[in-house]
Amino acid sequence: MNAHAKHTADATTVEESLAIQQANAAFDSKAATDLAMQNTLLTPRFYTTDFDEMDAINVEPVRKDWDKLIGQMKADPNKGHFKKNADWDQIDWEGMDPALKAEFLDFLVSSCTAEFSGCVLYKEMKRRGNNKDICELFALMSRDEARHAGFINDALREAGVAVNLGFLTREKKYTYFRPKFIYYATYLSEKIGYARYITIYRHLEANPEQRFHPIFKWFKEWCNDEFSHGEAFALLMRTDPKLTQSFTNKLWIRFFLTAVYSTMWVRDHARPEFHKALGVDIDWYDQEVFRKTSTIARQVFPLELDIDHPRWLPNLRRMNDAFLAMDRAKKRGGLGGLLGRAAAGTKAAMAFVALYTIPVVKNEVPAQVRLEPSY
Ligand SMILES: [Fe+2]
Ligand SMILES: [Fe+2]
Numbered sequence: 001m002n003a004h005a006k007h008t009a010d011a012t013t014v015e016e017s018l019a020i021q022q023a024n025a026a027f028d029s030k031a032a033t034d035l036a037m038q039n040t041l042l043t044p045r046f047y048t049t050d051f052d053e054m055d056a057i058n059v060e061p062v063r064k065d066w067d068k069l070i071g072q073m074k075a076d077p078n079k080g081h082f083k084k085n086a087d088w089d090q091i092d093w094e095g096m097d098p099a100l101k102a103e104f105l106d107f108l109v110s111s112c113t114a115e116f117s118g119c120v121l122y123k124e125m126k127r128r129g130n131n132k133d134i135c136e137l138f139a140l141m142s143r144d145e146a147r148h149a150g151f152i153n154d155a156l157r158e159a160g161v162a163v164n165l166g167f168l169t170r171e172k173k174y175t176y177f178r179p180k181f182i183y184y185a186t187y188l189s190e191k192i193g194y195a196r197y198i199t200i201y202r203h204l205e206a207n208p209e210q211r212f213h214p215i216f217k218w219f220k221e222w223c224n225d226e227f228s229h230g231e232a233f234a235l236l237m238r239t240d241p242k243l244t245q246s247f248t249n250k251l252w253i254r255f256f257l258t259a260v261y262s263t264m265w266v267r268d269h270a271r272p273e274f275h276k277a278l279g280v281d282i283d284w285y286d287q288e289v290f291r292k293t294s295t296i297a298r299q300v301f302p303l304e305l306d307i308d309h310p311r312w313l314p315n316l317r318r319m320n321d322a323f324l325a326m327d328r329a330k331k332r333g334g335l336g337g338l339l340g341r342a343a344a345g346t347k348a349a350m351a352f353v354a355l356y357t358i359p360v361v362k363n364e365v366p367a368q369v370r371l372e373p374s375y
Contacts, residue, residue, distance in 0.1 A: 008150030009083035012076070014123045014139065017146035021153065022166045028153075032161040035106070036113040039173050042267050042323070044114040047121050048174040049182045055129040062235045065370045066133065069231055073140040078221050082151035089214045093159045103274040104213070105159060110267075112152040112163050114193075118186070118229075119145035120169055137232055144225045155215050180249065183237050184256040187300070188293070190230035192260065195292035197223035198375045203280060210279040227373045234300040238369050244302055257297075257305050258356045261290055265316045266323050283313070292375055299369050303360040315354040322348035 011017035039045055059066045093101065122142035129135045149165060156162040177185065201219040204211045211217070237243045244253065268275070268282050275282045287307060294304040306312065322344045329340030 007083045008147050008154075009080050011147065011150075012079065012143065014119065014126075014142035014146045017143065017150060018165070021146070021150050024153075024157070024162075028157075028164040029161040032105070032109050032156060033164045033167055035109045036116075036163045036168055037172055039175075042263060042270075044110060044117050046117050046168075046172050046174045047177050047182060047185075048124065049121070049177050049179050051125055051128040053179045054125060054182075055131045055134055057131065057134060057236060057239055059133045059235065059239055061239050062369065066235055069228065069235065069370070070133075070136060070140070073137075073144075073228055078144070078147075078225060081221050082147045082218065084154060084214075087214060087217050091158065091213055097273070100212075100273040100277050101159075103271040104277075105156070105161060107271060107274055108152055108156050108215075109161075109163060112149050112156065113168070114189070115145050115149040115152060116163070116165055116168060118142075118189075119149055121182075121186075141229050141232065144229070148222065148225070151218070152215070155213070180243055181252070181256070183233055183243065184253055185260065187230055187233035187237065188256060188260045188297070190226050190233060191296050192264065192289060192293050193226035194223045194230060194373065195289045195296070195375070197226065198373070199285060199288050199292065200278065200280070202375065203278070207279055210277065212277050224373055230296070231370060234369055234371075237300050244300060244365070250302060253301055254303060254305070254360055255356065257301075258352065261305065261307075262316060262319050262352065262355060264289070266320050269320050270323075296371060298363050298365065299371055300365060302363055302365060304363055306358055306361050309358045311354055311358050315351045319348055319351040319355070322351060 006016075006020055008017045008020050011020060096104075119142050122138045122145060126135050126138035126142060129138065153162045153165070197219040200216060201223065204216050243249055265286050268286055272282070275285065290305070290307045294307065297304060325347065326341055326344035329337045329344055331337070332340060
């Protein structure tokens with residue numbers, strides 16, 4: 001196959017998509033790949049899990065909804081969508097305000113890494129599994145994520161930086177998560193992905209003059225893919241009531257909600273220029289994304305965080321201040337820097353505990369799991 005002749009948007013399998021991306025990798029940049037290689041609390045990680053345990057899932061309890069969802073994904077409504085067309089406006093990267101350019105590139109690299117993280121995990125599950133249902137689902141999801149990552153990389157390449165995804169697959173550290181943690185974390189990240197993309201899309205639909213890059217025009221179909229992926233994890237969790245109903249697992253769900261939401265808050269607040277250019281108030285945007293995500297998550301989680309509680313926003317701000325202080329201490333170095341980091345770490349941990357202990361809102365999960373995108 002001549003990989004250059006085909007685009008990742010048209011690839012129907014993850015293997016084909018990755019082969020095309022590998023053929024482009026000669027042009028990819030070290031700086032962007034280095035950024036994607038970072039493993040901090042705030043950068044997207046790569047995950048591995050107990051694939052045998054996941055392979056053993058029996059989807060019979062949710063068979064009807066399962067077949068319908070797989071049918072929708074197989075129909076592949078977004079085939080061919082994720083590539084530049086006449087709607088793609090040329091961007092003057094050289095003329096862009098340097099602070100905005102830096103934050104936007106950081107946003108693209110981090111989004112590309114996150115998409116690719118899903119791709120790698122899903123592809124590995126598909127490769128290792130024997131369970132027809134599971135393998136089929138993970139093949140479809142890795143197909144989508146490979147396209148998403150490929151498309152962001154196209155945008156990056158125009159700016160002269162792109163992530164070498166083949167290198168990343170081989171060299172980036174993989175973090176082990178038990179399957180149930182994969183369900184909670186991945187379900188949340190898919191649904192948050194949906195909520196983030198659709199909120200930006202709707203905002204720019206109403207304020208097109210603030211769309212400073214064409215990639216945002218693709219966010220609607222994009223978020224529908226993420227929505228389906230989230231639906232799949234909701235169904236997987238519904239196959240075993242213990243996963244969401246036992247006392248311990250409720251505490252874990254609460255933990256993941258708090259960790260994922262507060263990480264998003266800190267990450268977004270690190271990009272003031274990017275959000276200013278979009279005309280988006282970060283506090284509003286994050287609360288809006290939390291609200292949409294929490295509403296959707298009622299389909300499967302027996303509880304939701306009280307994001308209107310008086311302790312919520314102040315402790316998110318405290319957490320953000322702690323991360324800023326940690327950054328400053330890192331730059332300072334030496335003994336002072338070390339002590340500063342320890343102090344900031346304690347502050348962040350206290351803020352996290354304050355958030356985690358906010359009383360949650362209980363939720364009775366509905367008999368009917370499946371949802372359709374509605375924002
Ligand atoms: Fe994706
Ligand atoms: Fe996804």
